[in-house]
Amino acid sequence: MTEIKMVITDLDGTLLQADHSISTADYSTLKELGERGICRVAATGRNLVKVRQALTPDMPFDFVIFSSGAGLMDWKKQKLLIARSIPSEETGEIIRFLMEEKLNFKVSREIPDNHHFAWWRSTPCEEFERYLNYHKVLGDAVPLKQGDAFPISQVLIFLRRGTELFVTIKQKILNHFPHVSVIRATSPLHPDFTWMEIFPEGVTKARGVEEVCHITGIPQEHTLGIGNDFNDMELLDYTRHSYVVDNAPDELKFRYRNSLSHLKDGFSYAVRKHL
Structure with a gap:
Protein backbone atom coordinates (compact mmCIF):
# COMPACT_ATOMS: atom_id res chain seq x y z
CA MET A 1 0.00 0.00 0.00
CA THR A 2 1.28 3.48 -0.91
CA GLU A 3 2.65 5.40 2.07
CA ILE A 4 0.45 8.32 3.09
CA LYS A 5 2.26 11.65 3.48
CA MET A 6 -0.69 14.05 3.28
CA VAL A 7 -4.29 13.77 4.51
CA ILE A 8 -6.93 16.21 3.25
CA THR A 9 -10.35 16.44 4.85
CA ASP A 10 -13.48 18.45 4.23
CA LEU A 11 -14.93 20.07 7.36
CA ASP A 12 -18.74 20.30 7.49
CA GLY A 13 -20.39 16.90 7.32
CA THR A 14 -17.02 15.13 7.17
CA LEU A 15 -14.74 16.02 10.07
CA LEU A 16 -16.96 18.32 12.12
CA GLN A 17 -19.70 17.04 14.38
CA ALA A 18 -23.25 18.44 14.35
CA ASP A 19 -22.17 21.17 16.80
CA HIS A 20 -19.18 22.03 14.54
CA SER A 21 -16.68 20.52 16.98
CA ILE A 22 -14.07 17.82 16.30
CA SER A 23 -14.59 14.55 18.16
CA THR A 24 -11.99 13.36 20.65
CA ALA A 25 -11.10 10.41 18.41
CA ASP A 26 -10.67 12.53 15.27
CA TYR A 27 -8.66 15.16 17.15
CA SER A 28 -6.37 12.41 18.43
CA THR A 29 -5.94 11.10 14.88
CA LEU A 30 -4.98 14.56 13.64
CA LYS A 31 -2.39 14.86 16.42
CA GLU A 32 -0.98 11.43 15.59
CA LEU A 33 -0.67 12.33 11.92
CA GLY A 34 1.42 15.33 12.91
CA GLU A 35 3.62 13.19 15.14
CA ARG A 36 4.21 10.87 12.18
CA GLY A 37 5.21 13.82 9.99
CA ILE A 38 2.10 13.54 7.81
CA CYS A 39 0.81 16.84 6.43
CA ARG A 40 -2.75 17.70 7.56
CA VAL A 41 -4.94 19.82 5.30
CA ALA A 42 -8.51 21.05 5.75
CA ALA A 43 -10.35 21.80 2.50
CA THR A 44 -13.63 23.64 2.97
CA GLY A 45 -16.16 25.83 1.25
CA ARG A 46 -16.23 28.10 4.31
CA ASN A 47 -14.81 31.60 4.04
CA LEU A 48 -11.99 32.53 6.40
CA VAL A 49 -14.25 34.06 9.07
CA LYS A 50 -16.35 30.89 9.19
CA VAL A 51 -13.21 28.72 9.20
CA ARG A 52 -12.08 30.55 12.34
CA GLN A 53 -15.41 29.74 13.98
CA ALA A 54 -14.53 26.04 13.74
CA LEU A 55 -10.72 26.00 13.84
CA THR A 56 -8.54 27.89 16.30
CA PRO A 57 -4.93 28.74 15.35
CA ASP A 58 -3.61 25.94 17.58
CA MET A 59 -5.71 23.24 15.91
CA PRO A 60 -3.59 20.38 14.47
CA PHE A 61 -3.62 21.46 10.81
CA ASP A 62 -0.74 22.50 8.59
CA PHE A 63 -2.73 24.13 5.76
CA VAL A 64 -6.32 25.24 5.23
CA ILE A 65 -7.85 25.48 1.77
CA PHE A 66 -10.92 27.71 2.11
CA SER A 67 -13.65 29.14 -0.10
CA SER A 68 -13.43 25.90 -2.12
CA GLY A 69 -9.88 26.66 -3.20
CA ALA A 70 -10.05 30.41 -3.81
CA GLY A 71 -7.89 30.87 -0.72
CA LEU A 72 -5.02 28.99 0.94
CA MET A 73 -3.50 29.56 4.38
CA ASP A 74 -0.45 28.22 6.14
CA TRP A 75 -2.37 27.42 9.30
CA LYS A 76 0.62 27.09 11.61
CA LYS A 77 2.00 30.49 10.61
CA GLN A 78 -1.48 31.99 10.12
CA LYS A 79 -0.22 33.33 6.81
CA LEU A 80 -2.39 33.86 3.74
CA LEU A 81 -0.63 32.24 0.78
CA ILE A 82 -3.16 32.49 -2.06
CA ALA A 83 -6.23 34.64 -2.74
CA ARG A 84 -7.96 34.48 -6.11
CA SER A 85 -10.68 36.77 -7.45
CA ILE A 86 -12.74 37.59 -10.53
CA MET A 99 -30.15 39.41 -13.00
CA GLU A 100 -31.51 38.87 -16.52
CA GLU A 101 -31.89 35.14 -15.77
CA LYS A 102 -33.99 36.10 -12.72
CA LEU A 103 -31.84 34.16 -10.27
CA ASN A 104 -31.37 34.73 -6.54
CA PHE A 105 -27.68 35.13 -5.75
CA LYS A 106 -24.98 36.85 -3.73
CA VAL A 107 -21.45 37.94 -4.61
CA SER A 108 -18.61 37.88 -2.06
CA ARG A 109 -15.91 40.51 -1.75
CA GLU A 110 -12.24 39.67 -2.30
CA ILE A 111 -10.35 37.46 0.17
CA PRO A 112 -9.78 37.95 3.10
CA ASP A 113 -12.93 40.11 3.26
CA ASN A 114 -15.22 37.63 1.53
CA HIS A 115 -17.51 37.40 4.56
CA HIS A 116 -18.85 40.73 3.24
CA PHE A 117 -21.25 40.33 0.32
CA ALA A 118 -23.86 41.95 -1.88
CA TRP A 119 -27.09 40.23 -2.88
CA TRP A 120 -29.86 40.19 -5.47
CA ARG A 121 -33.37 38.80 -4.97
CA SER A 122 -35.26 38.12 -8.20
CA THR A 123 -38.08 35.96 -6.82
CA PRO A 124 -39.33 34.92 -3.37
CA CYS A 125 -37.09 32.15 -2.03
CA GLU A 126 -37.03 30.81 1.53
CA GLU A 127 -33.49 29.46 1.10
CA PHE A 128 -32.24 32.89 0.11
CA GLU A 129 -33.88 34.42 3.20
CA ARG A 130 -32.38 31.73 5.45
CA TYR A 131 -28.92 32.45 4.10
CA LEU A 132 -29.29 36.22 4.32
CA ASN A 133 -30.59 36.16 7.89
CA TYR A 134 -27.81 33.84 9.06
CA HIS A 135 -24.86 35.47 7.31
CA LYS A 136 -25.65 39.17 7.55
CA VAL A 137 -24.48 39.10 11.18
CA LEU A 138 -21.02 37.92 10.05
CA GLY A 139 -20.32 40.82 7.70
CA ASP A 140 -21.79 43.57 5.56
CA ALA A 141 -24.74 42.42 3.42
CA VAL A 142 -25.92 45.06 0.96
CA PRO A 143 -28.33 44.86 -1.99
CA LEU A 144 -26.85 44.97 -5.48
CA LYS A 145 -27.78 47.69 -7.93
CA GLN A 146 -28.02 47.55 -11.70
CA GLY A 147 -24.57 48.25 -13.13
CA ASP A 148 -22.57 47.21 -10.05
CA ALA A 149 -19.10 45.88 -10.84
CA PHE A 150 -16.26 45.18 -8.39
CA PRO A 151 -13.71 42.38 -7.82
CA ILE A 152 -15.23 39.31 -6.15
CA SER A 153 -14.06 35.92 -4.92
CA GLN A 154 -17.31 33.99 -5.37
CA VAL A 155 -20.89 33.99 -6.65
CA LEU A 156 -23.46 31.85 -4.84
CA ILE A 157 -26.75 31.03 -6.60
CA PHE A 158 -29.66 29.46 -4.72
CA LEU A 159 -31.51 26.74 -6.66
CA ARG A 160 -34.25 24.25 -5.97
CA ARG A 161 -32.78 20.77 -5.72
CA GLY A 162 -32.61 19.00 -9.08
CA THR A 163 -29.74 17.84 -11.26
CA GLU A 164 -31.34 18.90 -14.55
CA LEU A 165 -31.89 22.48 -13.37
CA PHE A 166 -28.31 22.73 -12.15
CA VAL A 167 -26.89 21.35 -15.40
CA THR A 168 -29.02 23.69 -17.53
CA ILE A 169 -28.00 26.84 -15.67
CA LYS A 170 -24.36 25.74 -15.42
CA GLN A 171 -24.19 25.28 -19.18
CA LYS A 172 -25.71 28.72 -19.78
CA ILE A 173 -23.13 30.30 -17.48
CA LEU A 174 -20.19 28.48 -19.07
CA ASN A 175 -21.42 29.39 -22.56
CA HIS A 176 -21.25 33.07 -21.60
CA PHE A 177 -18.29 32.90 -19.20
CA PRO A 178 -15.99 30.00 -20.17
CA HIS A 179 -13.19 31.16 -17.86
CA VAL A 180 -14.92 30.50 -14.52
CA SER A 181 -15.27 27.42 -12.33
CA VAL A 182 -18.80 26.24 -11.48
CA ILE A 183 -19.17 23.96 -8.45
CA ARG A 184 -22.22 22.17 -7.06
CA ALA A 185 -22.91 21.85 -3.33
CA THR A 186 -25.83 20.57 -1.29
CA SER A 187 -27.27 23.36 0.84
CA PRO A 188 -26.22 22.98 4.48
CA LEU A 189 -29.33 24.97 5.44
CA HIS A 190 -32.05 22.82 3.81
CA PRO A 191 -31.86 19.56 1.79
CA ASP A 192 -34.41 20.78 -0.78
CA PHE A 193 -31.92 23.29 -2.18
CA THR A 194 -28.69 23.15 -4.17
CA TRP A 195 -26.03 25.83 -4.19
CA MET A 196 -24.26 26.74 -7.42
CA GLU A 197 -20.93 28.42 -6.77
CA ILE A 198 -19.00 30.42 -9.37
CA PHE A 199 -15.30 30.93 -8.72
CA PRO A 200 -12.29 32.32 -10.59
CA GLU A 201 -10.93 30.12 -13.36
CA GLY A 202 -9.44 26.84 -12.14
CA VAL A 203 -10.55 27.21 -8.52
CA THR A 204 -11.37 23.86 -6.90
CA LYS A 205 -10.35 22.10 -3.72
CA ALA A 206 -8.21 19.83 -5.92
CA ARG A 207 -6.19 22.77 -7.19
CA GLY A 208 -5.66 23.85 -3.60
CA VAL A 209 -4.30 20.40 -2.77
CA GLU A 210 -2.09 20.52 -5.84
CA GLU A 211 -0.63 23.80 -4.57
CA VAL A 212 0.02 22.31 -1.13
CA CYS A 213 1.75 19.36 -2.82
CA HIS A 214 3.96 21.85 -4.67
CA ILE A 215 4.78 23.78 -1.48
CA THR A 216 5.60 20.66 0.54
CA GLY A 217 7.13 18.54 -2.21
CA ILE A 218 4.72 15.70 -1.44
CA PRO A 219 3.73 13.74 -4.58
CA GLN A 220 0.06 13.27 -5.47
CA GLU A 221 0.36 9.49 -5.11
CA HIS A 222 0.98 9.91 -1.37
CA THR A 223 -2.30 11.74 -0.66
CA LEU A 224 -5.52 10.64 1.03
CA GLY A 225 -8.75 12.64 0.81
CA ILE A 226 -12.10 12.36 2.55
CA GLY A 227 -15.30 14.31 1.91
CA ASN A 228 -19.07 14.15 1.93
CA ASP A 229 -20.57 16.24 -0.87
CA PHE A 230 -20.49 17.15 -4.55
CA ASN A 231 -18.09 20.05 -4.00
CA ASP A 232 -15.53 17.46 -2.83
CA MET A 233 -15.55 15.51 -6.09
CA GLU A 234 -12.59 17.28 -7.73
CA LEU A 235 -10.62 16.76 -4.52
CA LEU A 236 -11.49 13.07 -4.33
CA ASP A 237 -10.71 12.57 -8.01
CA TYR A 238 -7.27 14.07 -7.36
CA THR A 239 -6.16 12.22 -4.21
CA ARG A 240 -4.61 8.76 -4.48
CA HIS A 241 -6.85 7.26 -1.79
CA SER A 242 -10.35 8.77 -1.64
CA TYR A 243 -13.19 8.22 0.82
CA VAL A 244 -16.64 9.58 1.54
CA VAL A 245 -18.35 9.34 4.89
CA ASP A 246 -21.53 7.31 5.22
CA ASN A 247 -23.74 10.42 5.29
CA ALA A 248 -22.64 11.34 1.75
CA PRO A 249 -25.14 11.13 -1.16
CA ASP A 250 -25.49 7.64 -2.65
CA GLU A 251 -24.10 8.91 -5.95
CA LEU A 252 -20.78 9.61 -4.24
CA LYS A 253 -20.83 6.42 -2.18
CA PHE A 254 -20.96 4.43 -5.42
CA ARG A 255 -17.99 6.37 -6.80
CA TYR A 256 -15.53 6.41 -3.88
CA ARG A 257 -14.48 4.19 -0.99
CA ASN A 258 -16.86 4.33 1.95
CA SER A 259 -16.16 5.18 5.57
CA LEU A 260 -18.35 5.56 8.65
CA SER A 261 -20.58 8.58 9.26
CA HIS A 262 -18.99 11.82 10.40
CA LEU A 263 -20.90 11.28 13.66
CA LYS A 264 -19.08 7.95 14.12
CA ASP A 265 -15.52 9.21 13.54
CA GLY A 266 -15.52 8.41 9.83
CA PHE A 267 -12.38 10.51 9.37
CA SER A 268 -10.39 8.35 11.77
CA TYR A 269 -11.84 5.13 10.38
CA ALA A 270 -10.63 5.96 6.86
CA VAL A 271 -7.23 7.33 7.87
CA ARG A 272 -6.36 4.42 10.17
CA LYS A 273 -6.72 1.98 7.29
CA HIS A 274 -3.49 3.51 5.98
CA LEU A 275 -1.42 3.96 9.16
Whole structure:
Protein backbone atom coordinates (compact mmCIF):
# COMPACT_ATOMS: atom_id res chain seq x y z
CA MET A 1 0.00 0.00 0.00
CA THR A 2 1.28 3.48 -0.91
CA GLU A 3 2.65 5.40 2.07
CA ILE A 4 0.45 8.32 3.09
CA LYS A 5 2.26 11.65 3.48
CA MET A 6 -0.69 14.05 3.28
CA VAL A 7 -4.29 13.77 4.51
CA ILE A 8 -6.93 16.21 3.25
CA THR A 9 -10.35 16.44 4.85
CA ASP A 10 -13.48 18.45 4.23
CA LEU A 11 -14.93 20.07 7.36
CA ASP A 12 -18.74 20.30 7.49
CA GLY A 13 -20.39 16.90 7.32
CA THR A 14 -17.02 15.13 7.17
CA LEU A 15 -14.74 16.02 10.07
CA LEU A 16 -16.96 18.32 12.12
CA GLN A 17 -19.70 17.04 14.38
CA ALA A 18 -23.25 18.44 14.35
CA ASP A 19 -22.17 21.17 16.80
CA HIS A 20 -19.18 22.03 14.54
CA SER A 21 -16.68 20.52 16.98
CA ILE A 22 -14.07 17.82 16.30
CA SER A 23 -14.59 14.55 18.16
CA THR A 24 -11.99 13.36 20.65
CA ALA A 25 -11.10 10.41 18.41
CA ASP A 26 -10.67 12.53 15.27
CA TYR A 27 -8.66 15.16 17.15
CA SER A 28 -6.37 12.41 18.43
CA THR A 29 -5.94 11.10 14.88
CA LEU A 30 -4.98 14.56 13.64
CA LYS A 31 -2.39 14.86 16.42
CA GLU A 32 -0.98 11.43 15.59
CA LEU A 33 -0.67 12.33 11.92
CA GLY A 34 1.42 15.33 12.91
CA GLU A 35 3.62 13.19 15.14
CA ARG A 36 4.21 10.87 12.18
CA GLY A 37 5.21 13.82 9.99
CA ILE A 38 2.10 13.54 7.81
CA CYS A 39 0.81 16.84 6.43
CA ARG A 40 -2.75 17.70 7.56
CA VAL A 41 -4.94 19.82 5.30
CA ALA A 42 -8.51 21.05 5.75
CA ALA A 43 -10.35 21.80 2.50
CA THR A 44 -13.63 23.64 2.97
CA GLY A 45 -16.16 25.83 1.25
CA ARG A 46 -16.23 28.10 4.31
CA ASN A 47 -14.81 31.60 4.04
CA LEU A 48 -11.99 32.53 6.40
CA VAL A 49 -14.25 34.06 9.07
CA LYS A 50 -16.35 30.89 9.19
CA VAL A 51 -13.21 28.72 9.20
CA ARG A 52 -12.08 30.55 12.34
CA GLN A 53 -15.41 29.74 13.98
CA ALA A 54 -14.53 26.04 13.74
CA LEU A 55 -10.72 26.00 13.84
CA THR A 56 -8.54 27.89 16.30
CA PRO A 57 -4.93 28.74 15.35
CA ASP A 58 -3.61 25.94 17.58
CA MET A 59 -5.71 23.24 15.91
CA PRO A 60 -3.59 20.38 14.47
CA PHE A 61 -3.62 21.46 10.81
CA ASP A 62 -0.74 22.50 8.59
CA PHE A 63 -2.73 24.13 5.76
CA VAL A 64 -6.32 25.24 5.23
CA ILE A 65 -7.85 25.48 1.77
CA PHE A 66 -10.92 27.71 2.11
CA SER A 67 -13.65 29.14 -0.10
CA SER A 68 -13.43 25.90 -2.12
CA GLY A 69 -9.88 26.66 -3.20
CA ALA A 70 -10.05 30.41 -3.81
CA GLY A 71 -7.89 30.87 -0.72
CA LEU A 72 -5.02 28.99 0.94
CA MET A 73 -3.50 29.56 4.38
CA ASP A 74 -0.45 28.22 6.14
CA TRP A 75 -2.37 27.42 9.30
CA LYS A 76 0.62 27.09 11.61
CA LYS A 77 2.00 30.49 10.61
CA GLN A 78 -1.48 31.99 10.12
CA LYS A 79 -0.22 33.33 6.81
CA LEU A 80 -2.39 33.86 3.74
CA LEU A 81 -0.63 32.24 0.78
CA ILE A 82 -3.16 32.49 -2.06
CA ALA A 83 -6.23 34.64 -2.74
CA ARG A 84 -7.96 34.48 -6.11
CA SER A 85 -10.68 36.77 -7.45
CA ILE A 86 -12.74 37.59 -10.53
CA PRO A 87 -11.90 41.09 -11.88
CA SER A 88 -14.54 43.82 -11.85
CA GLU A 89 -14.89 43.87 -15.67
CA GLU A 90 -16.07 40.25 -15.75
CA THR A 91 -17.99 40.56 -12.48
CA GLY A 92 -20.18 43.30 -13.94
CA GLU A 93 -21.10 41.05 -16.87
CA ILE A 94 -21.82 38.09 -14.59
CA ILE A 95 -24.05 40.15 -12.30
CA ARG A 96 -26.00 41.56 -15.25
CA PHE A 97 -26.44 38.07 -16.75
CA LEU A 98 -27.71 36.54 -13.49
CA MET A 99 -30.15 39.41 -13.00
CA GLU A 100 -31.51 38.87 -16.52
CA GLU A 101 -31.89 35.14 -15.77
CA LYS A 102 -33.99 36.10 -12.72
CA LEU A 103 -31.84 34.16 -10.27
CA ASN A 104 -31.37 34.73 -6.54
CA PHE A 105 -27.68 35.13 -5.75
CA LYS A 106 -24.98 36.85 -3.73
CA VAL A 107 -21.45 37.94 -4.61
CA SER A 108 -18.61 37.88 -2.06
CA ARG A 109 -15.91 40.51 -1.75
CA GLU A 110 -12.24 39.67 -2.30
CA ILE A 111 -10.35 37.46 0.17
CA PRO A 112 -9.78 37.95 3.10
CA ASP A 113 -12.93 40.11 3.26
CA ASN A 114 -15.22 37.63 1.53
CA HIS A 115 -17.51 37.40 4.56
CA HIS A 116 -18.85 40.73 3.24
CA PHE A 117 -21.25 40.33 0.32
CA ALA A 118 -23.86 41.95 -1.88
CA TRP A 119 -27.09 40.23 -2.88
CA TRP A 120 -29.86 40.19 -5.47
CA ARG A 121 -33.37 38.80 -4.97
CA SER A 122 -35.26 38.12 -8.20
CA THR A 123 -38.08 35.96 -6.82
CA PRO A 124 -39.33 34.92 -3.37
CA CYS A 125 -37.09 32.15 -2.03
CA GLU A 126 -37.03 30.81 1.53
CA GLU A 127 -33.49 29.46 1.10
CA PHE A 128 -32.24 32.89 0.11
CA GLU A 129 -33.88 34.42 3.20
CA ARG A 130 -32.38 31.73 5.45
CA TYR A 131 -28.92 32.45 4.10
CA LEU A 132 -29.29 36.22 4.32
CA ASN A 133 -30.59 36.16 7.89
CA TYR A 134 -27.81 33.84 9.06
CA HIS A 135 -24.86 35.47 7.31
CA LYS A 136 -25.65 39.17 7.55
CA VAL A 137 -24.48 39.10 11.18
CA LEU A 138 -21.02 37.92 10.05
CA GLY A 139 -20.32 40.82 7.70
CA ASP A 140 -21.79 43.57 5.56
CA ALA A 141 -24.74 42.42 3.42
CA VAL A 142 -25.92 45.06 0.96
CA PRO A 143 -28.33 44.86 -1.99
CA LEU A 144 -26.85 44.97 -5.48
CA LYS A 145 -27.78 47.69 -7.93
CA GLN A 146 -28.02 47.55 -11.70
CA GLY A 147 -24.57 48.25 -13.13
CA ASP A 148 -22.57 47.21 -10.05
CA ALA A 149 -19.10 45.88 -10.84
CA PHE A 150 -16.26 45.18 -8.39
CA PRO A 151 -13.71 42.38 -7.82
CA ILE A 152 -15.23 39.31 -6.15
CA SER A 153 -14.06 35.92 -4.92
CA GLN A 154 -17.31 33.99 -5.37
CA VAL A 155 -20.89 33.99 -6.65
CA LEU A 156 -23.46 31.85 -4.84
CA ILE A 157 -26.75 31.03 -6.60
CA PHE A 158 -29.66 29.46 -4.72
CA LEU A 159 -31.51 26.74 -6.66
CA ARG A 160 -34.25 24.25 -5.97
CA ARG A 161 -32.78 20.77 -5.72
CA GLY A 162 -32.61 19.00 -9.08
CA THR A 163 -29.74 17.84 -11.26
CA GLU A 164 -31.34 18.90 -14.55
CA LEU A 165 -31.89 22.48 -13.37
CA PHE A 166 -28.31 22.73 -12.15
CA VAL A 167 -26.89 21.35 -15.40
CA THR A 168 -29.02 23.69 -17.53
CA ILE A 169 -28.00 26.84 -15.67
CA LYS A 170 -24.36 25.74 -15.42
CA GLN A 171 -24.19 25.28 -19.18
CA LYS A 172 -25.71 28.72 -19.78
CA ILE A 173 -23.13 30.30 -17.48
CA LEU A 174 -20.19 28.48 -19.07
CA ASN A 175 -21.42 29.39 -22.56
CA HIS A 176 -21.25 33.07 -21.60
CA PHE A 177 -18.29 32.90 -19.20
CA PRO A 178 -15.99 30.00 -20.17
CA HIS A 179 -13.19 31.16 -17.86
CA VAL A 180 -14.92 30.50 -14.52
CA SER A 181 -15.27 27.42 -12.33
CA VAL A 182 -18.80 26.24 -11.48
CA ILE A 183 -19.17 23.96 -8.45
CA ARG A 184 -22.22 22.17 -7.06
CA ALA A 185 -22.91 21.85 -3.33
CA THR A 186 -25.83 20.57 -1.29
CA SER A 187 -27.27 23.36 0.84
CA PRO A 188 -26.22 22.98 4.48
CA LEU A 189 -29.33 24.97 5.44
CA HIS A 190 -32.05 22.82 3.81
CA PRO A 191 -31.86 19.56 1.79
CA ASP A 192 -34.41 20.78 -0.78
CA PHE A 193 -31.92 23.29 -2.18
CA THR A 194 -28.69 23.15 -4.17
CA TRP A 195 -26.03 25.83 -4.19
CA MET A 196 -24.26 26.74 -7.42
CA GLU A 197 -20.93 28.42 -6.77
CA ILE A 198 -19.00 30.42 -9.37
CA PHE A 199 -15.30 30.93 -8.72
CA PRO A 200 -12.29 32.32 -10.59
CA GLU A 201 -10.93 30.12 -13.36
CA GLY A 202 -9.44 26.84 -12.14
CA VAL A 203 -10.55 27.21 -8.52
CA THR A 204 -11.37 23.86 -6.90
CA LYS A 205 -10.35 22.10 -3.72
CA ALA A 206 -8.21 19.83 -5.92
CA ARG A 207 -6.19 22.77 -7.19
CA GLY A 208 -5.66 23.85 -3.60
CA VAL A 209 -4.30 20.40 -2.77
CA GLU A 210 -2.09 20.52 -5.84
CA GLU A 211 -0.63 23.80 -4.57
CA VAL A 212 0.02 22.31 -1.13
CA CYS A 213 1.75 19.36 -2.82
CA HIS A 214 3.96 21.85 -4.67
CA ILE A 215 4.78 23.78 -1.48
CA THR A 216 5.60 20.66 0.54
CA GLY A 217 7.13 18.54 -2.21
CA ILE A 218 4.72 15.70 -1.44
CA PRO A 219 3.73 13.74 -4.58
CA GLN A 220 0.06 13.27 -5.47
CA GLU A 221 0.36 9.49 -5.11
CA HIS A 222 0.98 9.91 -1.37
CA THR A 223 -2.30 11.74 -0.66
CA LEU A 224 -5.52 10.64 1.03
CA GLY A 225 -8.75 12.64 0.81
CA ILE A 226 -12.10 12.36 2.55
CA GLY A 227 -15.30 14.31 1.91
CA ASN A 228 -19.07 14.15 1.93
CA ASP A 229 -20.57 16.24 -0.87
CA PHE A 230 -20.49 17.15 -4.55
CA ASN A 231 -18.09 20.05 -4.00
CA ASP A 232 -15.53 17.46 -2.83
CA MET A 233 -15.55 15.51 -6.09
CA GLU A 234 -12.59 17.28 -7.73
CA LEU A 235 -10.62 16.76 -4.52
CA LEU A 236 -11.49 13.07 -4.33
CA ASP A 237 -10.71 12.57 -8.01
CA TYR A 238 -7.27 14.07 -7.36
CA THR A 239 -6.16 12.22 -4.21
CA ARG A 240 -4.61 8.76 -4.48
CA HIS A 241 -6.85 7.26 -1.79
CA SER A 242 -10.35 8.77 -1.64
CA TYR A 243 -13.19 8.22 0.82
CA VAL A 244 -16.64 9.58 1.54
CA VAL A 245 -18.35 9.34 4.89
CA ASP A 246 -21.53 7.31 5.22
CA ASN A 247 -23.74 10.42 5.29
CA ALA A 248 -22.64 11.34 1.75
CA PRO A 249 -25.14 11.13 -1.16
CA ASP A 250 -25.49 7.64 -2.65
CA GLU A 251 -24.10 8.91 -5.95
CA LEU A 252 -20.78 9.61 -4.24
CA LYS A 253 -20.83 6.42 -2.18
CA PHE A 254 -20.96 4.43 -5.42
CA ARG A 255 -17.99 6.37 -6.80
CA TYR A 256 -15.53 6.41 -3.88
CA ARG A 257 -14.48 4.19 -0.99
CA ASN A 258 -16.86 4.33 1.95
CA SER A 259 -16.16 5.18 5.57
CA LEU A 260 -18.35 5.56 8.65
CA SER A 261 -20.58 8.58 9.26
CA HIS A 262 -18.99 11.82 10.40
CA LEU A 263 -20.90 11.28 13.66
CA LYS A 264 -19.08 7.95 14.12
CA ASP A 265 -15.52 9.21 13.54
CA GLY A 266 -15.52 8.41 9.83
CA PHE A 267 -12.38 10.51 9.37
CA SER A 268 -10.39 8.35 11.77
CA TYR A 269 -11.84 5.13 10.38
CA ALA A 270 -10.63 5.96 6.86
CA VAL A 271 -7.23 7.33 7.87
CA ARG A 272 -6.36 4.42 10.17
CA LYS A 273 -6.72 1.98 7.29
CA HIS A 274 -3.49 3.51 5.98
CA LEU A 275 -1.42 3.96 9.16
